[in-house]
Amino acid sequence: MTTESPPTFPFLRLPGNAIKHVVRSMEPLHSLNLSLCSKVTKSHVRSSGLKCSKFIMLYEDPFRIEIQFDNIRTLILTSKSNPLNLPPNCHVLRTSGIGMEYDYFDVSYYGGSKPDRNHYRWENKNYESGDWIQHLLFVLNRRHVDIMHFEEGKCCIRAIRASSKGLQVNSMVMQSGTSAEYSQRILFVLKVFNKLFPNNLDVEDYLLEFLPELYIQNFNNLCLSPNFKVTLDEMLMMNTVSLVIKNPKLTMRNLNRFIKLWMANGTNRRLKYLKLSFFSPMLPDHMDLLIMKNIDHRKNLEPGRNFELDLWSGNTKRKIKGGYCVHRKDGTEATIFMKNERMTTVFKMYVWY
Amino acid sequence: MSVENAPVVDVDEAAIPVEKKMYYRFESNDKKEFRVSELAIQQSETLNRLVEAMGYTSEDVENKPAIAIENIDGKTLKLVFQWCEHHKGEAIPVDDGSVPKIVEIPEFDAKLMDIDNGLLFKLIWAADYLNIVQLLNVSCKKVANMAQGKTPAQLRRVYLLPSDEEDEAAKRAAQEAQDPRAREVEEEFEERKRQGGNSFF
Structure with missing residues (x-):
């Protein structure tokens, strides 16, 4: 019976209540995948009430974002283009010839009722690292980052500034052994340019x-x-x-x-x-x-x-x-x-x- | 269609208490008639309120015309009532607002929903319209499961999601259809802007 049917489904033509039910029934990873399809789906995912318990940014090599939804579901986004590790004299964002034209992330997901072991790659030519973070915070109904973890020399200061622009951060953690100078620069960057204090x-x-x-x-x-x-x-x-x-x-x-x-x-x-x-x-x-x-x-x-x-x-x-x-x-x-x-x-x- | 020829969905007679053994008649928009037990109707908040408000007796049910459900066709309604009969007497789940929502699809429901996506679409509309909470839950879960293993690009194809540009174009077209003068005003505005005018007015 089903074999003849086309493998498509007019999702956005469902009644609003049903759309919300569908998004709420998805694994958080799939909801996030959906949020990347268009502005409309982004808005639907946000309206579904999706939330996470912890949002952590790790300025390490490579740059990672860790999102913990609950005790059994964790999403790890790993930046493969590593745009945050450019030398300090480079312009980070969309500068011709240098660095990234767009970010992309490898996505790993642990947990869920039916563990999804598929490999995902998120790409958006219009997104820079800061846009990714803002997108995620937006659809996760979250205003702040829980923890920013810094490891000296892994990310250039300009990139940190670009990716953390406008963010509220609860905690900043410096990797043990980080020099005073690097810590000072991070604090200076976050304070002066973003009006940000944890x-x-x-x-x-x-x-x-x-x-x-x-x-x-x-x-x-x-x-x-x-x-x-x-x-x-x-x-x-x-x-x-x-x-x-x-x-x-x-x-x-x-x-x-x-x-x-x-x-x-x-x-x-x-x-x-x-x-x-x-x-x-x-x-x-x-x-x-x-x-x-x-x-x-x-x-x-x-x-x-x-x-x-x-x-x-x-x-x-x-x-x-x-x-x-x-x-x-x-x-x-x-x-x-x-x-x-x-x-x-x-x-x-x-x-x- | 006569009452005698109306399709009757499978009913487990033993499971129905004697005092509740009353069957209502419903008619789809393509004039197909169904007889559904009172207990099964309780799964649908909309129908349950309707029959309560009508206050039919057993004689009324037989003598009066079948209750018309205008916007659901016979094929879909048959699935709905089959589901209701199978789950009659079960408690209606209360939404605790959790995300992700944990929904298990029972074997019977999985078989019932082994249908093409067009019919699944209609089934969800019907479940929403008739306010059958658990049927809506399982059918939406089936749609949610379609996202398993799909990248955003694949999801666009599966869920027929227009891109932002297509959305914008559709919005503009809808606006123009509503107000044909809007396009002319916009073009005039652009023209004046090109000519260096500071103000449109």
Whole structure:
């Protein structure tokens, strides 16, 4: 019966509700294939409510985009033309004779109810790397990139700028061992040209003293390496939710002053979690008393209180016991700890909202 | 067509409760008549509401004319009612909004839908019109499965998708058909632009 029928189907002549049903019933990879057919199908795929749980861009060799839909479905787009690895003196986009005329991606897909092991190649002569990313974000109903991962020397800075133009990024991760200069350039490019700043920044070993304004960018999570010689004034400027500083140049007196200023209701209004790790033990058994000097506080006698925090690596839950409780003028409570752990002294502050 | 000659879709008598044993008569747009059990009709929200509103008794069903379904032909309606009879009494699935939507096509449905794409197209229209949720789910899943292993270029051919340029041309043609003056105005505008005029008006 079916053998005589032509292998075509007038998809767009279906009723709107049925079109939506069809797209929703497709594997996400097939929906994305469909979205590349025309503006109309692109719009249908977006309207179907397709979403992903993670969108990751890896500026490595080759450039890759990883899209995780759920626990069993992951799509990896690998740029085969490698347009992002041009030398820095090249113009990247549609420059005659150099680099790419168009991007294309090899597509691998894992998972799904019927695993699709076919090999796909996406091409669009009108698309550059940035267009691909915008297309994907558009049809996936997503405004931001979850993680941008950088590996030094794998992608030229101009290409990174072109492909990340206008993007919102939650987290930037630099490959371990990346030089300070490269990190600085990336941050400079993303900041200056795209007005882009991530919500979270994990900066291990990069000196960013030339960008002091970085501190006031309202990151959700900021983790600063020992190379940042963070002073009390700088710490007061950092309007972050979670702040981790390794070996800051702070004294106990500075900490005492920080707590007082926080209690006076003027600084670090978004702060939820603060951790300062001092690499050399900070003195004596009575350090608590020095830090809490002239501060209205009481011992925390509660048996255990659940604290939740969204770090870029995921949601963290902790049970808080002990420490000292202080209150801000507006009534917000914080629990403060100070203790020696092996060769480091750790100061922690949990703010309860 | 007389009631006696109306095709009756396969019915599993034992599965129908005695008190529900009432058959309604429906007529397709090509005057083919079908007798469908009340329980099977419940799979279609549209038909279920219709027969409830009509409040027919068993005598009414026999004596009054068959209920006309104007925009579905006999071939399609036969498939629809076969499906409804097979799935009568089953719970109607509730859409949880998930994407991708998980739909399994049972063996019976797969056989029923072993039809040409033209008829499948009509079946989906009918399922949508009659609001038969699960039939719409499985038939749309069958169309979705056509995308398996197809590149965007192949999908364009399979789903008969016009390119953006073709869409634009069709849109322009439709506009012109609606307003023949639009083309002239556009040409006049272009001409004035070429002549260096700052303003059209």
